[in-house]
Structure formats: C-alpha cells, structure tokens
Amino acid sequence: MASAVQTVCGQAYGAKKYRALGIICQRALILHFAAAILLAFLYWYSGSLLRAIGQSESIAAVGQLYARGLLPQLVAFALYCPMQRFLQAQNIVNPMAYIAVAVLLFHVLISWLAVFVFGFGILGASLTLSFSWWVLVFLYGNEHNRTSSSWHYLLIIETGNWCSVNYWNWDFMIMLGLSNAASVRVGNELGAAHPRVARLSVIVVVATSLGISVVITVLVLVLRTPLSKLYTSSTDVIQMVVQLTPLLAISIFLNGVQPILSGVAIGSGWQGIVAYVNVGAYYFIGLPIGCVLGFKTSLGAAGIWWGLIIGVFVQTLALIVLTARTNWNKEASLVDKAVERLKHNADDEVLAITDI
Incomplete structure (x- = not known):
C-alpha cells in the first residue's frame, strides 16, 4: 500500500499538483492504521501460530512474548510508511537520513540499557524497538507537517x-x-x-x-x-x-x-x-x-x-x-x-x- 503512495505522490509532485499530496497521505495513514489493527491479532496470537507450524513450546512462548512487545511498533510502522513515501516523493531525503541515523544511535543505547543493564530480556528488546519506532514517527511527523503546509523474531538457525x-x-x-x-x-x-x-x-x-x-x-x-x-x-x-x-x-x-x-x-x-x-x-x-x-x-x-x-x-x-x-x-x-x-x-x- 505504501508503494502506491510513492507512485501517486511522486507523479503529483512532478506535475506540481501539491494540494493533492496531503490528501493522498491522509488517506494512506487511515488505511495503514486499519491494516495494522487487523495484523495485531496475528501478533497477539503468534504463539499458537508458531506451534501450528511445528515450533517447540519454548520457542513459541518466546516468539509470542517478543511479538506482543512489538504491537506498538506495528502501529508506528503503519504510520511511518506513508509519511516516508510522502517525503521521498518531494525529494526530502537529507532530513530523513539524519533522523534515521539519530534514532538508530538512540535505539542502540536504550536497547543496551534495557537488555544488559536492567535485565529486561526479550520483552525489553521488543519494547525498546517499539519505542524507537514511535520516536522515528514523531520526528517524521514534524517534518511532514513542515513540508505539507513482517515480524521481527530472534530465530537464529x-x-x-x-x-x-x-x-x-x-x-x-x-x-x-x-x-x-x-x-x-x-x-x-x-x-x-x-x-x-x-x-x-x-x-x-x-x-x-x-x-x-x-x-x-x-x-x-x-x-x-x-x-x-x-x-x-x-x-x-x-x-x-x-x-x-x-x-x-x-x-x-x-x-x-x-x-x-x-x-x-x-x-x-x-x-x-x-x-x-x-x-x-x-x-x-x-x-x-x-x-x-x-x-x-x-x-x-x-x-x-x-x-x-x-x-x-x-x-x-x-x-x-x-x-x-x-x-x-x-x-x-x-x-x-x-x-x-x-x-x-x-x-x-x-x-x-x-x-x-
């Protein structure tokens, strides 16, 4: 769905139809949010899904814990994709790159604190990832306002x-x-x-x-x-x-x-x-x-x-x-x-x- 945003926004920007850009992005945000709500059920019941495909009880339990910690990240990612494509269509890439690098460094720090210093384990890893994605969405949202006047499992085979x-x-x-x-x-x-x-x-x-x-x-x-x-x-x-x-x-x-x-x-x-x-x-x-x-x-x-x-x-x-x-x-x-x-x-x- 996000690729469609990039197509239409990119073509509208090239044709200098700037008013349409914001409307396209707003519609995409609503559709992505609805899709995230539906996918949230798969995250919540991921343990049952993992057991159904033959994973052991211990792996299914860990996978479900990690997936549930990623529920906030799922919603953040749904909002992030349209905003990212909206900005890219207007060739606004340098601020996005700076924001991404800053959030990456921030995420490394809080992940280290959550997992190794405070000992929150697998749930801490997923929750810090969710928090970092929301920080990214917030910063992209600020850039968006100024200009517009599938699962992560630690499965090591x-x-x-x-x-x-x-x-x-x-x-x-x-x-x-x-x-x-x-x-x-x-x-x-x-x-x-x-x-x-x-x-x-x-x-x-x-x-x-x-x-x-x-x-x-x-x-x-x-x-x-x-x-x-x-x-x-x-x-x-x-x-x-x-x-x-x-x-x-x-x-x-x-x-x-x-x-x-x-x-x-x-x-x-x-x-x-x-x-x-x-x-x-x-x-x-x-x-x-x-x-x-x-x-x-x-x-x-x-x-x-x-x-x-x-x-x-x-x-x-x-x-x-x-x-x-x-x-x-x-x-x-x-x-x-x-x-x-x-x-x-x-x-x-x-x-x-x-x-x-």
Missing part, C-alpha cells in the same frame, strides 16, 4: 547462514536506497511529462547499481575468509561461510537489478503487474524449488537459498522484459490524465470541506 545473510542485507540496503531514488525520480519525471528523462533515469540507475554490485560481488568472493572471521573464530562456521559465499555473490549481483526495476515499477504505477510477478516468482517457483532442494536433498540451507535465487532470477527477468517493452511517451500521457483526475478530486474535497 545457524551462525554461518546469519553471517552471510548479514552481508547480503548490507548490500540490499544500498540497493534499496537506489530503488527509492529511482522510484521518486521516475514518478516525478512522468508527472512532469518528461518521458525521455524518465527513461534516461532508468538507464543511469540500473548501470550504477550494476557497477556497485559487481564491485561488491568481487570483494565478497575474494575476501570470503577474512569477512567470516569478523564474526567468529570457529573453523566450522568459517568453513560454512566460505561454502555459502558463492550463493551470497549471486544474490548480491541479482540485487543490482531486481530492487532497482521494482522501484521503477512503483514510480510508474505498475504495482498490479508487479504483484502478479512477485507471487508467481516466489510462491509458485522459488518456494517450491527451495523446499524440495532444502528438505528432500542433502543441500539443506543451501537448497533453500537456491530456491530463493531462482525466484529472484525469474522476477528479475520478468521486470527486465516489462521495462524494456515500456513506451515511456504513453506512460507519461497516462500519468498526465491520472494526475488531472486527482487534481479535480482534491479540489472537490477542498470545496466540500469549505462548505461545511
């Missing part, structure tokens, strides 16, 4: 996998930033009726991300042993990381395309098509293959990872075909019509409020 996935997450954060930039830029340029600039933006951001991915992939392959030693001194874990590094390298390379093209799709308003692509690639291709390789062969965790890689590859291929076949002049024309309808709707709502 094996240290070697966690070490590799952690490096993958670092790379993914870089690509996520480029993805957001691509989404905002494409949405703005389509809204401003600049199809050639939108197309050029896609080429530039894909080339940039691919270049970064190639460099990181080479570094990971060359430094696989030193990188593993940053996390552990166990020879068994180091060997496991070395064995999993080629899969990590493939994932990093695919990250140079898939998140970027997803951002382009969001900026262009193709969420419906991309949703079908994601469901088909992950749930009908990647997940079944991963389950077979992971549980029916000797590959284990590597088999599950191979399934995910295949799913991402299929998704990436579909997005490449979709982007390559795009008529950007036609997209700009469609956006112009949509923005005009949005402007009329916003004007009608303002007049209705004024009459009241």
Whole structure:
C-alpha cells in the first residue's frame, strides 16, 4: 500500500499538483492504521501460530512474548510508511537520513540499557524497538507537517547462514536506497511529462547499481575468509561461510537489478503487474524449488537459498522484459490524465470541506 503512495505522490509532485499530496497521505495513514489493527491479532496470537507450524513450546512462548512487545511498533510502522513515501516523493531525503541515523544511535543505547543493564530480556528488546519506532514517527511527523503546509523474531538457525545473510542485507540496503531514488525520480519525471528523462533515469540507475554490485560481488568472493572471521573464530562456521559465499555473490549481483526495476515499477504505477510477478516468482517457483532442494536433498540451507535465487532470477527477468517493452511517451500521457483526475478530486474535497 505504501508503494502506491510513492507512485501517486511522486507523479503529483512532478506535475506540481501539491494540494493533492496531503490528501493522498491522509488517506494512506487511515488505511495503514486499519491494516495494522487487523495484523495485531496475528501478533497477539503468534504463539499458537508458531506451534501450528511445528515450533517447540519454548520457542513459541518466546516468539509470542517478543511479538506482543512489538504491537506498538506495528502501529508506528503503519504510520511511518506513508509519511516516508510522502517525503521521498518531494525529494526530502537529507532530513530523513539524519533522523534515521539519530534514532538508530538512540535505539542502540536504550536497547543496551534495557537488555544488559536492567535485565529486561526479550520483552525489553521488543519494547525498546517499539519505542524507537514511535520516536522515528514523531520526528517524521514534524517534518511532514513542515513540508505539507513482517515480524521481527530472534530465530537464529545457524551462525554461518546469519553471517552471510548479514552481508547480503548490507548490500540490499544500498540497493534499496537506489530503488527509492529511482522510484521518486521516475514518478516525478512522468508527472512532469518528461518521458525521455524518465527513461534516461532508468538507464543511469540500473548501470550504477550494476557497477556497485559487481564491485561488491568481487570483494565478497575474494575476501570470503577474512569477512567470516569478523564474526567468529570457529573453523566450522568459517568453513560454512566460505561454502555459502558463492550463493551470497549471486544474490548480491541479482540485487543490482531486481530492487532497482521494482522501484521503477512503483514510480510508474505498475504495482498490479508487479504483484502478479512477485507471487508467481516466489510462491509458485522459488518456494517450491527451495523446499524440495532444502528438505528432500542433502543441500539443506543451501537448497533453500537456491530456491530463493531462482525466484529472484525469474522476477528479475520478468521486470527486465516489462521495462524494456515500456513506451515511456504513453506512460507519461497516462500519468498526465491520472494526475488531472486527482487534481479535480482534491479540489472537490477542498470545496466540500469549505462548505461545511
């Protein structure tokens, strides 16, 4: 739902229809809040869900305790997403970055105090996370006012996998930033009726991300042993990381395309098509293959990872075909019509409020 906010707000901002931005964000806040209330039931009864999928009683109890501590975070996250997309659509990124870094440092401090100094344990960890998210929402809300005049469980399966996935997450954060930039830029340029600039933006951001991915992939392959030693001194874990590094390298390379093209799709308003692509690639291709390789062969965790890689590859291929076949002049024309309808709707709502 938040990606739709980024699409419409980005296009409206590019078309200079500023009045519509606030109305879009307000509607999204209401919808996200309602969705958070519904999801709260899953958090509250997460223990039963974990037991239903075969987890032990002890893990289910800990998971439920942690999930219930995250209930405030769920609501905060629901409010945060529309505000974040609202600000990004207007290219307000520097204040968001400063706020995020400040809240991160604050969260590290209070988490350390709650868990290690006061001994609040797992519940303390989840409650401090919830509190930090509300601080983030409050600070974003201030920035929002000035300009507008899925579950976190501590489930450690094996240290070697966690070490590799952690490096993958670092790379993914870089690509996520480029993805957001691509989404905002494409949405703005389509809204401003600049199809050639939108197309050029896609080429530039894909080339940039691919270049970064190639460099990181080479570094990971060359430094696989030193990188593993940053996390552990166990020879068994180091060997496991070395064995999993080629899969990590493939994932990093695919990250140079898939998140970027997803951002382009969001900026262009193709969420419906991309949703079908994601469901088909992950749930009908990647997940079944991963389950077979992971549980029916000797590959284990590597088999599950191979399934995910295949799913991402299929998704990436579909997005490449979709982007390559795009008529950007036609997209700009469609956006112009949509923005005009949005402007009329916003004007009608303002007049209705004024009459009241």
